[in-house]
Amino acid sequence: MEANTVGKLIKLLSEYPKDMIITNQANQPFIHIINRQGEALTLSTEKPIGYCRKCGDYAYEELNRELDYPGQCPTCDENLYNFEINSLENGSK
Ligand SMILES: [Zn+2]
Numbered sequence: 001m002e003a004n005t006v007g008k009l010i011k012l013l014s015e016y017p018k019d020m021i022i023t024n025q026a027n028q029p030f031i032h033i034i035n036r037q038g039e040a041l042t043l044s045t046e047k048p049i050g051y052c053r054k055c056g057d058y059a060y061e062e063l064n065r066e067l068d069y070p071g072q073c074p075t076c077d078e079n080l081y082n083f084e085i086n087s088l089e090n091g092s093k
Helices: 007-014
Strands: 033-034 041-044 050-052 058-061 070-072 078-080
Touching: 050 058, 050 070
Parallel strands: none
Antiparallel strands: 033 041, 058 070, 070 078
16 A cells, blocks of 8 residues: 655645644544654654663654553554653653
């Protein structure tokens, strides 16, 4: 499947009212936009809980409650303990 680009999105979005909410397929609103330094623009339905201490990218809440980890890093593809997560407030990305 061909990836969407910013250009395609701008063209598509120009046809919609500016205050219309954008959701994913499960009707969850995209609440966080991540600029990946010119590599990609990522829309997320989850708010990050901090920064991963290993790679510096955003860490998110681990939604699988059966695991004993509070966080996870999509970039490292690993679950994270609290001590592996820097807070957002410190800006220590
Ligand atoms: Zn990481």
